[in-house]
Structure formats: C-alpha cells, structure tokens
Amino acid sequence: MADSPLNPEFVLLVDCPDRAGLVHAITGVLFRAGANVISNHEFVDAETQRFFMRTGCRGSLDAPSVTSAIEALLPKGSLVQVRRVVPRRIVVLVSKEHHCVADILIRHAYGELGAELLAVVSNHDNLRPLADKFSVPFHSVPSDGLSRERHEELIQSLVEPLKPDYLVLAKYMRILSPAFVSRWPNRIVNIHHSFLPAFVGAKPYHQAFHRGVKVIGATAHFVSDQLDEGPIIMQQVIPMDHSYTPHDLARAGRDIERTVLSHTLKLLNEDRVFLCATRTIIFD
Amino acid sequence: MADSPLNPEFVLLVDCPDRAGLVHAITGVLFRAGANVISNHEFVDAETQRFFMRTGCRGSLDAPSVTSAIEALLPKGSLVQVRRVVPRRIVVLVSKEHHCVADILIRHAYGELGAELLAVVSNHDNLRPLADKFSVPFHSVPSDGLSRERHEELIQSLVEPLKPDYLVLAKYMRILSPAFVSRWPNRIVNIHHSFLPAFVGAKPYHQAFHRGVKVIGATAHFVSDQLDEGPIIMQQVIPMDHSYTPHDLARAGRDIERTVLSHTLKLLNEDRVFLCATRTIIFD
Amino acid sequence: MADSPLNPEFVLLVDCPDRAGLVHAITGVLFRAGANVISNHEFVDAETQRFFMRTGCRGSLDAPSVTSAIEALLPKGSLVQVRRVVPRRIVVLVSKEHHCVADILIRHAYGELGAELLAVVSNHDNLRPLADKFSVPFHSVPSDGLSRERHEELIQSLVEPLKPDYLVLAKYMRILSPAFVSRWPNRIVNIHHSFLPAFVGAKPYHQAFHRGVKVIGATAHFVSDQLDEGPIIMQQVIPMDHSYTPHDLARAGRDIERTVLSHTLKLLNEDRVFLCATRTIIFD
Amino acid sequence: MADSPLNPEFVLLVDCPDRAGLVHAITGVLFRAGANVISNHEFVDAETQRFFMRTGCRGSLDAPSVTSAIEALLPKGSLVQVRRVVPRRIVVLVSKEHHCVADILIRHAYGELGAELLAVVSNHDNLRPLADKFSVPFHSVPSDGLSRERHEELIQSLVEPLKPDYLVLAKYMRILSPAFVSRWPNRIVNIHHSFLPAFVGAKPYHQAFHRGVKVIGATAHFVSDQLDEGPIIMQQVIPMDHSYTPHDLARAGRDIERTVLSHTLKLLNEDRVFLCATRTIIFD
Numbered sequence A, B, C, D: 001m002a003d004s005p006l007n008p009e010f011v012l013l014v015d016c017p018d019r020a021g022l023v024h025a026i027t028g029v030l031f032r033a034g035a036n037v038i039s040n041h042e043f044v045d046a047e048t049q050r051f052f053m054r055t056g057c058r059g060s061l062d063a064p065s066v067t068s069a070i071e072a073l074l075p076k077g078s079l080v081q082v083r084r085v086v087p088r089r090i091v092v093l094v095s096k097e098h099h100c101v102a103d104i105l106i107r108h109a110y111g112e113l114g115a116e117l118l119a120v121v122s123n124h125d126n127l128r129p130l131a132d133k134f135s136v137p138f139h140s141v142p143s144d145g146l147s148r149e150r151h152e153e154l155i156q157s158l159v160e161p162l163k164p165d166y167l168v169l170a171k172y173m174r175i176l177s178p179a180f181v182s183r184w185p186n187r188i189v190n191i192h193h194s195f196l197p198a199f200v201g202a203k204p205y206h207q208a209f210h211r212g213v214k215v216i217g218a219t220a221h222f223v224s225d226q227l228d229e230g231p232i233i234m235q236q237v238i239p240m241d242h243s244y245t246p247h248d249l250a251r252a253g254r255d256i257e258r259t260v261l262s263h264t265l266k267l268l269n270e271d272r273v274f275l276c277a278t279r280t281i282i283f284d
Helices: A022-032 A063-071 A099-109 A128-133 A148-162 A178-183 A204-211 A246-269 B022-032 B063-073 B099-109 B128-133 B148-162 B178-183 B204-211 B246-269 C022-032 C063-073 C099-109 C128-133 C148-162 C178-183 C204-211 C246-269 D022-032 D063-073 D099-109 D128-133 D148-162 D178-183 D204-211 D246-269
Strands: A010-017 A036-045 A050-058 A079-084 A089-094 A116-122 A138-140 A166-169 A188-192 A215-222 A232-239 A273-276 A279-282 B010-017 B036-045 B050-058 B079-084 B089-094 B116-122 B138-140 B166-169 B188-192 B215-222 B232-239 B273-276 B279-282 C010-017 C036-045 C050-058 C079-084 C089-094 C116-122 C138-140 C166-169 C188-192 C215-222 C232-239 C273-276 C279-282 D010-017 D036-045 D050-058 D079-084 D089-094 D116-122 D138-140 D166-169 D188-192 D215-222 D232-239 D273-276 D279-282
Touching (some): A010 A022, A010 A063, A022 D022, A050 A273, A089 A099, A089 A148, A099 A116, A099 A246, A099 C099, A148 A178, A215 B232, A279 B204, B010 B063, B022 B036, B022 B063, B022 C022, B089 B099, B089 B148, B099 B246, B148 B178, B204 B246, B215 B246, B232 B279, C010 C063, C022 C050, C022 C063, C089 C099, C089 C148, C128 C138, C148 C178, C204 C246, C204 D279, C232 C246, C232 D215, C279 D204, D010 D022, D022 D050, D022 D063, D050 D273, D063 D079, D089 D148, D099 D128, D099 D246, D188 D246, D215 D246, D232 D246, D232 D279
Parallel strands (some): A166 A188, B166 B188, C116 C138, C166 C188, D116 D138
Antiparallel strands (some): A010 A079, A188 A215, A273 A279, B036 B050, B215 B232, C036 C050, C273 C279, D010 D079, D188 D215, D273 D279
C-alpha cells in the first residue's frame, strides 16, 4: 500500500465495462495531457466484466478536460474521476468506547491520518474530554427519549453542513436506519468486531467465546441497509485460545479494530477502494 | 506445541470439577509413584468451573494404580486417564481431493505423523494409486445407488474391525448421519474449508467469493450431529484480495487445510485436546 | 494471555534448579496457606535444567511467610517471589517519535496499561504538549553539548527518585552506556524496529529496504550492554512488498512497534516474563 | 496471486529505464497486434528509475514481431520478452530431507506445480524411493572423496542436457561454488530455513534457539556468489515460544519451508518475479 516516493498530485479513477484497448486509450489521454504517471493499477472483474483502473499522476492537468476526454472514449455507464489529491473530509461517529477514535485523533494530530477530521459525534458524552484534548469539535446527541428517526435527523442536521466525504462509525453502537444510510450511499464506513460474516449483530465477542473459535477478527465495511452485510473493505484476525473470556476477547480485539479502521481510512483517503457488486476492489 | 526434548512415556489427563488443592493432591500421587514430571498444563474453565490438567511423565509407572489413586481423590464425574504414549490409530476418510491425504501419507511414511495410519477409505476410487504408493490399505465404498444408511453401514463394517481411535475426514465430502456420528463420539475430526462459523455447508469458497471476504480460512473440528457445529480444535486464515476467483480461493485454501489438519492430528496424538461444553481446551 | 475472570491478588514466581516433586511441594505450601490457585504455569528449560513457575492466587496470604516456606524447600540460588498484584511503576524514555508513547498515554488514561506511568523523559522537547494533554509529567533532558556520561547522569538523577520498576525505551534513539544499563539490570525494555537479530543498529528500515526483505518486524527486548543483543520478549512481523520505500516501511512499522511494545508492557506488568540465559520464558 | 479465470496464453515482460508514455506505447503495440490483455502490472522503482511491466494476454500473437516492435520503442538496455505460457522446466537438488521435494513431487503428480519436473538430483541416495514412487528420474551424485569442483562438474554434466529453466535447491545442504553459480545466473533458487538476513549460514534453527527469537521463518531467494545474500523472492514466518527446542523449531519450520518454496515456484513459473538491483519486484 504505497505510492512511489513522489506522491501523486492527481488520481484517475475509472470503472467501466471491459473492452480491448482500454489501457492504451486511457493512458493516451493522460500522455497527451502531459500527465506523468507514477503508479497504475488495473483489474478486470471476471464476473461482472467490468474494468477498474486507478492511476496516480503528477503534472499540471486540467482535470475536467481530461475527464471529458476519457469519458468520450467509454460507453455510457462508465464512471470517470480525475481528482486532485486533497485530504478527504470525515466525521467520526462513536458511542462510549475510546480506542478507535483515540487512534484517529492521534493520527490526525500528527498529520498521519491523510483525512481532515471535521468532528466527532456521539450518542454519549464521555469522550468529549478526549476530543477536546485534540481540539476537535465534539457533538453529543443523546438518544434518550427520542425516536430513531428523530435522533438520526439531529445527527443529519449536524453532519450535513460539514460536507464530509465519509461518515466513519468508530464503534458507534446504534443501528442506522435504511433511510439514513440511503442519504450517504457508500459513504458510511463501519468497523465491526468480528471477521464477518461470522457473528453478525450484537455482542460478537460473546458469540465468539461460545462458539469456541480459535481466531477473532475485525472487519471494516461499507454500511448498507442490511445489517453487517455491506461490502467488506478490510479484515484482520488474531489467534485466540481457550483461556480468553469474552472480556479478554474484547480487549485483544480492540487492537485489531483500530488497526483495521485506520488502514481502511488510508485506503479511502487515497481512493484505492472500488465497489464491484457486493465486493470491493482494493488497489494497494 | 512442544514437549521437552525427552518425550513423555506417560500422559496423565484429568477433567473434573474444580476445587482448591487439586494440583497439589494430584502431583502428590505422581511423586509417590516415582513419576518424573516433564511438562504440566492446568486450566480452570470459568464458565463450567471444571479443572483440566495434562501432565507428561517419565518413569516406570503402574498406570492403573496411579489412575485409581487419583480417582480416589476426586468427586464422581471426574475423568482420569493415565496413558502410555503409543501412536494413536487413525482411519482417514476422503472423497476425490488428494492434498490432505497426500500430506498425511507423506508424514506417515517418514515417521512424522505421530499416529498409525490404518487405512484410507473413500467413496471414490481415484486416490487408490496414491495410497498404494505408500503401501497404505485403500478401500473404496461407492455410494451410488445406496441409501445413506446402507453406505454408512458398509463404512462402519470396514472401519470398526480396525479399532481406530479417530476417524479423520480429510476432505470427505458427504455428510455423516447422526446415527453414524453417535457411534464415534468426539472421535471424528473434520477439516472444513472456511473459518467457521462463517460459510457453513457446501461450497464455502464460492460463498466466500460472493461475500467478498478479505481472509479465507480452514477449521478442524470434532464432528457432532449438527453440520459444521462441533467443537473447534484449530483454525488458520490467510489474506485474500479481489483478484481471487472461487477457483483461486480453493487452490490457496488447500495449503491451509492440510496444515491445519496435520497440526490437529499432532494435537490429538499427543492428547492435548480436551472438550469443555461446546469449546475445546488445547494444551500446546 | 489471560488470567481467569477473577484476577489474581498474588502471583508466585519461582526460578530454581529442577528436581522431582517441585510442583507438589510448592503447591502444598500454597494450599496450606489458604491460597486459591487460579492459574498455574510451569516450565523446565532443558538446556539449563532450571524450573520456572508462575502461579496466580487469591486469598489473604502472608506473602513473606509463604516466600520463606517455599525458599526453605529449594536449594540456594533459587529465586522466589510472592508479590501482591499492584501496578508496576514505569518511566518512558522517548526521542522525537510520538506513536509508541501516544499509545501508552492513551492506554494509561483509560486504565488499560496495567502500569502506573510516572513520567515521560526525552532528549527533545517536541512531545511535551502530548504528555501535557494527559497530565503526565514530561522532562526534557537535551544532550547537546553534554558528554554521554553527563547526559545519563542527568537522566538518572531524574528517574531514580521516581523508583520505577522498569524504564521503557519507546523509540529512545540514543544508545545507553553499559554503566547506565548496569544500574537497571533487566529493568530496561526497548522496542527495536526490526525482527532482531536482523538489522541491528541504526536505520533498520533502510537496511531492510536495501536487503529487499518481504517481511518487516519489531522486537521488544531487555537492554543489555551489547547493542540490540538483550533477551527478546516479543516479536511481530508484517508482510512487505517491493512498492514500499524506506519511508513507507517506517510508516507501516510504527503500527507493529506500538503493538509489540504495549503487549510487552502487559506481560511485564503481569509478571509473565522470566529470564533464562539469553532467552526469555513467557507464561501467557 | 491470481490471473483472471482465463489463463493468459502469452506474457509480456518489460524491464527498461522509465520515461513518460511507456504504458501507452507498449499497450498500443499489443492492441494493434490483436492481443487481448487480461492482466497488467506496472511498477517504477524509485531508486533505479527502471520501469517494470508484466502483461498477461490471450490471442494469436506473433511473439517475435511483438517483441521487436516493443524493443523498437525502448532505449538500448531494455529487456523485452513475449513468452508463450508453457511450463517452466526445473531440476530439484536435495540432500537428505524429504519434506520440500515431497511437496513438489505431490504437486507435480497432480498437475498443480505449474512446472515440469525433469529430475531430482542429490548428494545422497535416501530419497530415491520417494522419487521412484512418482516416476521422476533420480540421480545421486555422492560427494565423498571428490573435490567440490569435481562434484559440481558431475552435477553440471547431469543437469545441463536436461535444459532446465531453473535449478531448485530444496534443502540442498552443500554450498555451491561461485563458478557453478555463474553458469546459472538468477536461475538457481534456494530455500533457506530462516528469515534472512537473520541466521545466515549453517544450523539457523540452532542459532534461532540460542538467540531466543519469538518468530522463525523461511526465505526463498536467488542464489548469488555470496552465501545467503541473493535477492529475496518470498519470506514467511511463524510464531515461536520458549518451549521449542532446536529440534522442535526444525520440525515446525519444515511446514513453512515447503510452503514458501512451492509459492516461489508458482511465482517463477508464471513469470511474476523481476530482479531490481539486490531486490525483487513481485507482480502477484
């Protein structure tokens, strides 16, 4: 997961039906536009016959005209983006657990997150002092006595004006309604504390203990309107043994949860994640 | 997973309700019997409040009298075994895939399996030449035109006279009936090609592909009368990416299937596996 | 790496020449003293013929009398400790890099470190604001214009009155003199950014890049008077590929450095680490 | 490490100085030649400023004319190959240990090796029955009483007429002379039983034991005239603990040795390995 030492100034992202000659045609546009290609990934998905490409470039491109020139080569239904590389804007949603958001705050404070952290939003208040330490705005939206719709409306009204690229659920323990999710299509990322599809739903570490698994894991995935069913971006596991209680599993799992989530944010920030049916293509 | 350089001549296995002073009492019997303890593992399961102990000894023990002396210390319902360390006797059941049984045959041929391989039994005939190369008896029991009961009766009549300690399902692709399983309680071991409980049932690599997981795994477990629900002995996973088709997943998975299965056989052969409710205690 | 849900109130640590009957004799003392044993690990090192034991207990023990009673059973040169479980006291030494100390500060702030963090000491000043956020004393001791002896004297005079159990080098980039190390025998722990013994000394990520390794790692070890030669406590590695520059290797490595260091602190805090010649015995 | 379900019929391999427009120019030749590109990897090495490309194609190419057309685009000193995908020819050299060659024989027998196994050559005779089982020619060339030069001459005279692409040292325990190595530049592959550069030379598992490492590994590398210094192709490690004797380390290590070696053969057979100074570029 590394670009060349020169970071790209632009990335080109293409997602289109496959046909012969695509790489030649697309790189021709880049070449004529004076782009200096510094990294290039392509993949054709056999099942959907779609072509995916991510190209990192340097040079003084005119992004809209390059985009148009490439679109002109491709059939309708193709997605083409030429993006100047600027930090993605994120809002982090949390409940009471600190470990994922603490990791994000530290990385953000030291310029290692890649993204711009706009705010932390929680249904509780206990993590406010942590966000305050790092001078990141913290908003608590208690859910007590509110319908789910009303609670989500409050969150939406807080978050929308911030114009985030992604909402990051960093151990946000409430289930978002399909209505809310549909406002942020493929723009909500969750960290789930199991190697999905094992242990969907609540208390996965308790489920893992009772099933007696010898590995536990964490999964970062896009949120869809099916609980824990969205496309998986990254997963990692660690070995377990019989001596771990559910409490021990949770403690050990926290380290991989934060690692998986922060790697996932890096992938998203660098535009390395493509959606392909129920799966993701990761160019790392 | 290593005894000291001196291998034990006996292993003591205890599974009993926990109470204070057990280690002291049990090791007292061993000490007075002249046993030289070379390794010792104990564990108390918090949920069931049962005590588990595995002790490797050397010396000229009288196993029955040591067993009786320890049993006399413990409440009814305690399990005590003092076993002279001799190779476990196993029968391997396969279908058409060669990779797990080939690994077992090679290890057996070079004295690395720990177990005595009595026979290979298959519902097909294609692996006969492989078993023949290593002079291991091969029995094919085709299932065509037979009821499941009849087919299992034929297998049972082949296997029973061999007096195996364990039946090892090394990619045996038929589901065994509860009736058959009940004849071999906790003595049938299966290698399942997913990280259970993900992808129970048929074609786990196809399921894994469509779910878009980023790790695949293999699970060795005892066979119970619930499909793929028996206690897990060992699991291992490897990372995946979007470029793997179901065919590629299957190919990559074969390496961990055979590794997990052969480690599991080593654990069983050395009496390192205890059952505890739906879980296993592994002293390695 | 998990005690039973009931944490021990005492741990017994034994390191002595092996002989028959040790477990029986030692557990007898504990039993008669009314200790409730909740976990027990033993190991005999084949090379040195020494016996190691760690026992976690609950109950109202008289630690000195239990210690004496066990010492009375063992030959001269045996080490016996019965310790009430209280947090270890640590001082962290850093240079300019934040990632390890940030992890320690976060864990400390949320009661997950196990240890009491007395102070952060650095030869630079840039991490002061980070320590301040968490209200942990920060002392900078610049080395400019000072001899190594003088610099170390200043550190020693700062650290000694704090009476730490361990000095933790969390990316402290200066080499400590044998004279300094000898004042803290087996009480200084370092995190080295390679899988030792590969890439001893400076700039291990640059060394790793030029050697073209396909894994990189981190090693926590006791500091001895030989550079990077002290007994290894924990190591972890992650896979690499050709696309990683030395800069990328360093970034990726930071995640395992902090993970390895914090696990190591957990092991030390729980008295799970024994020294055995140039090696460590880890009861986890 | 997976091509698309359609395996390529040709692979194009390019290794040349980097300049703008290379991908566009090269894919233009392929497009005009009617090649259907099914996978494509490119990399620019920042240190050497060389461009590497591997393209898998289908279609009825005229390989020599495509090669010439691409060469015509590139500066002198560029390497261009268009190879029809046919199995690589290998000869395996062994000493007394069976595990790596057994794995290769099994994979070869079941069509999973990718390569054509021409012969097994050993300085001992004990593995002859194993090769015989799989009807692979076995040649023993004892070294007793021979100078190294004479012994290597005998091996060379056996191997050369077989016209292998690669010599595979599958636990061949003699050091090859620079003179011998120079006859097979970058065509000899060795499996070393440590995570190089740790534990160069003899008895790495004993070295690992005495250093007290907590991981052990295996390294596949090209053989150069510096012992254990050739470019690394693949490495893998597994965790260890204090209970492993050198004997146990060797046993545990065998599993990763054979895994690493067989993956390396897959990489080589599919032309996924490029040399770049002292490093390798792996397109998997």
